Amino acid sequence: xxxxxxxxxxxxxxxxxxxxxxxxxxxxxxxxxxxxxxxxxxxxxxxxxxxxxxxxxxxxxxxxxxxxxxxxxxxxxxxxxxxxxxxxxxxxxxxxxxxxxxxxxxxxxxxxxxxxxxxxxxxxxxxxxxxxxxxxxxxxxxxxxxxxxxxxxxxxxxxxxxxxxxxxxxxxxxxxxxxxxxxxxxxxxxxxxxxxxxxxxxxxxxxxxxxxxxxxxxxxxxxxxxxxxxxxxxxxxxxxxxxxxxxxxxxxxxxxxxxxxxxxxxxxxxxxxxxxxxxxxxxxxxxxxxxxxxxxxxxxxxxxxxxxxxxxxxxxxxxxxxxxxxxxxxxxxxxxxxxxxxxxxxx
Amino acid sequence: xxxxxxxxxxxxxxxxxxxxxxxxxxxxxxxxxxxxxxxxxxxxxxxxxxxxxxxxxxxxxxxxxxxxxxxxxxxxxxxxxxxxxxxxxxxxxxxxxxxxxxxxxxxxxxxxxxxxxxxxxxxxxxxxxxxxxxxxxxxxxxxxxxxxxxxxxxxxxxxxxxxxxxxxxxxxxxxxxxxxxxxxxxxxxxxxxxxxxxxxxxxxxxxxxxxxxxxxxxxxxxxxxxxxxxxxxxxxxxxxxxxxxxxxxxxxxxxxxxxxxxxxxxxxxxxxxxxxxxxxxxxxxxxxxxxxxxxxxxxxxxxxxxxxxxxxxxxxxxxxxxxxxxxxxxxxxxxxxxxxxxxxxxx
Numbered sequence: 001x002x003x004x005x006x007x008x009x010x011x012x013x014x015x016x017x018x019x020x021x022x023x024x025x026x027x028x029x030x031x032x033x034x035x036x037x038x039x040x041x042x043x044x045x046x047x048x049x050x051x052x053x054x055x056x057x058x059x060x061x062x063x064x065x066x067x068x069x070x071x072x073x074x075x076x077x078x079x080x081x082x083x084x085x086x087x088x089x090x091x092x093x094x095x096x097x098x099x100x101x102x103x104x105x106x107x108x109x110x111x112x113x114x115x116x117x118x119x120x121x122x123x124x125x126x127x128x129x130x131x132x133x134x135x136x137x138x139x140x141x142x143x144x145x146x147x148x149x150x151x152x153x154x155x156x157x158x159x160x161x162x163x164x165x166x167x168x169x170x171x172x173x174x175x176x177x178x179x180x181x182x183x184x185x186x187x188x189x190x191x192x193x194x195x196x197x198x199x200x201x202x203x204x205x206x207x208x209x210x211x212x213x214x215x216x217x218x219x220x221x222x223x224x225x226x227x228x229x230x231x232x233x234x235x236x237x238x239x240x241x242x243x244x245x246x247x248x249x250x251x252x253x254x255x256x257x258x259x260x261x262x263x264x265x266x267x268x269x270x271x272x273x274x275x276x277x278x279x280x281x282x283x284x285x286x287x288x289x290x291x292x293x294x295x296x297x298x299x300x301x302x303x304x305x306x307x308x309x310x311x312x313x314x315x316x317x318x319x320x321x322x323x324x325x326x327x328x329x330x331x332x333x334x335x336x337x338x339x340x341x342x343x344x345x346x347x
Numbered sequence: 348x349x350x351x352x353x354x355x356x357x358x359x360x361x362x363x364x365x366x367x368x369x370x371x372x373x374x375x376x377x378x379x380x381x382x383x384x385x386x387x388x389x390x391x392x393x394x395x396x397x398x399x400x401x402x403x404x405x406x407x408x409x410x411x412x413x414x415x416x417x418x419x420x421x422x423x424x425x426x427x428x429x430x431x432x433x434x435x436x437x438x439x440x441x442x443x444x445x446x447x448x449x450x451x452x453x454x455x456x457x458x459x460x461x462x463x464x465x466x467x468x469x470x471x472x473x474x475x476x477x478x479x480x481x482x483x484x485x486x487x488x489x490x491x492x493x494x495x496x497x498x499x500x501x502x503x504x505x506x507x508x509x510x511x512x513x514x515x516x517x518x519x520x521x522x523x524x525x526x527x528x529x530x531x532x533x534x535x536x537x538x539x540x541x542x543x544x545x546x547x548x549x550x551x552x553x554x555x556x557x558x559x560x561x562x563x564x565x566x567x568x569x570x571x572x573x574x575x576x577x578x579x580x581x582x583x584x585x586x587x588x589x590x591x592x593x594x595x596x597x598x599x600x601x602x603x604x605x606x607x608x609x610x611x612x613x614x615x616x617x618x619x620x621x622x623x624x625x626x627x628x629x630x631x632x633x634x635x636x637x638x639x640x641x642x643x644x645x646x647x648x649x650x651x652x653x654x655x656x657x658x659x660x661x662x663x664x665x666x667x668x669x670x671x672x673x674x675x676x677x678x679x680x681x682x683x684x685x686x687x688x689x690x691x692x693x694x
Binding site for chain 2: 141
């Protein structure tokens with residue numbers, strides 16, 4: 001199963017996240033076990049990292065490098081300060097490794113704002129992309145079982161042109177990752193107004209209609225989870241609220257279900273009887289399986305993990321990074337941009 | 348239990364909604380049975396309405412008036428056209444009855460845009476309120492079990508001053524309806540940016556901090572469903588997307604649960620065993636129990652029902668209308684506005 005073309009090296013911000021090395025290092029070991037062509041560079045404090053690698057089998061240990069970095073970006077640190085003052089942070093050094101070609105992708109569970117600012121500064125954006133966007137796969141009732149939503153919060157305010165860039169990036173991502181020839185892309189909008197949405201959305205819709213991509217129109221918030229679209233585009237404010245509200249409702253419903261099953265002895269007996277069914281259901285909506293959001297639009301693969309990710313969730317973010325590095329997603333995006341600029345608008 | 352002060356008369360747009368009289372008339376009968384001090388005016392085509400009242404007991408029938416209206420606003424009709432051209436629509440005539448003092452509240456499952464435009468034209472907004480907002484109660488994990496979110500889609504773009512007006516209206520609503528002395532109000536925002544959100548949100552936050560209301564700060568999307576706040580304020584675009592995305596996720600999770608329980612004979616047996624538990628759970632997240640959104644900020648009580656509401660859901664919207672009419676919500680809002688303008692900012 002070894003294949004040189006499959007070899008990929010991920011620089012991991014080992015110190016990032018709410019917990020740090022006690023989550024990131026075990027997750028790295030888990031990911032290495034699952035993927036024989038994966039190599040990792042753990043960036044951070046060697047004194048904290050090395051002990052956690054002590055009992056790892058030699059064959060697996062051979063695929064891990066520890067790269068020292070003396071500083072850590074705090075979860076609440078102001079991004080511009082982190083960028084200016086912490087040049088030897090685990091986050092910054094991991095990004096430097098990608099920039100220098102020593103790693104194919106970077107993963108961090110650290111401060112989102114700092115990661116965005118530092119990644120943009122170190123790696124720069126792709127040609128014709130103004131600002132990176134955050135994208136993630138969400139579960140959907142459509143046959144493929146998921147949908148990609150962007151921007152999830154990198155850009156609180158967007159121009160119509162930026163929304164178009166997000167659409168192109170999302171389409172490039174899905175066509176590269178999923179072998180979908182012409183991914184379907186929609187704009188997130190509201191339906192209550194006479195002329196739907198606002199001027200920015202309407203301009204973006206006009207621009208998308210004139211491009212050789214498969215733009216299918218507007219969807220409303222509920223459509224994210226059932227409409228037959230591969231990519232949903234929104235500005236970072238709306239996308240972030242949609243994502244977080246959805247997470248909130250999922251927690252609410254799970255809590256209500258627990259309350260129903262734990263109400264009394266009879267319901268607890270019922271819960272015990274259907275435990276495997278409930279477990280299978282819980283697994284399906286487990287947000288950890290969707291951890292790992294891509295910072296799209298950079299000259300390099302950068303994946304943001306939830307700050308509160310546990311080992312399973314962080315390992316999933318590593319898997320997302322490996323997948324995007326293997327298909328060289330940044331170059332695929334540029335190729336699609338160039339193709340869509342050359343092609344005549346569709347009839 | 349009869350109390351003259353409790354008497355309230357609701358004008359019902361009997362023709363509105365995806366279905367019309369076969370939902371609205373049975374829902375009216377259901378609501379009258381549940382509330383002895385309720386009176387109804389069914390507005391629409393008497394030939395369609397009267398047959399559905401034929402078998403209603405006389406005592407109950409005595410609390411229903413049928414008021415003719417010759418036109419119906421279509422669900423996809425352009426709001427400004429409906430307003431200009433259909434002056435004898437069931438929607439318009441029901442609003443005229445409120446304006447003339449012949450009804451205390453109006454309920455419609457019709458076209459949201461047309462209802463908003465017509466209600467604003469007929470009833471006018473309250474003093475110091477620029478535009479009405481749509482508000483609804485959503486379930487929450489907090490002890491009270493719910494939270495009020497506005498605007499749900501009436502205003503795709505809002506100024507900071509409008510967000511402040513929404514906050515005051517929401518606070519007035521909760522303090523009047525729920526006997527909460529100082530309702531807690533938050534602004535919906537995102538957390539990823541260095542300086543959170545956009546300029547409009549930040550200005551609104553500054554204005555709210557200077558007012559004698561209990562403004563508690565920003566929450567993110569997931570906070571809608573668990574944060575300890577009574578009122579969450581957003582512009583209509585963000586609020587609408589948050590609401591609809593939440594509805595979408597609830598449907599997704601319900602579908603996943605059904606699939607888990609209906610997978611094979613064994614899981615179906617499990618479902619049969621825990622049927623009462625699942626039924627209690629399903630009832631708790633039943634969106635029909637939250638049907639009935641208020642058009643807040645008008646000189647009259649106007650309630651919007653989901654277009655696809657069934658009898659139970661529409662009856663719930665009627666219950667919401669009765670409750671708001673009984674406390675004279677529009678005047679409560681004006682009173683709070685005046686009080687908050689007079690009072691000095693809190694220390």
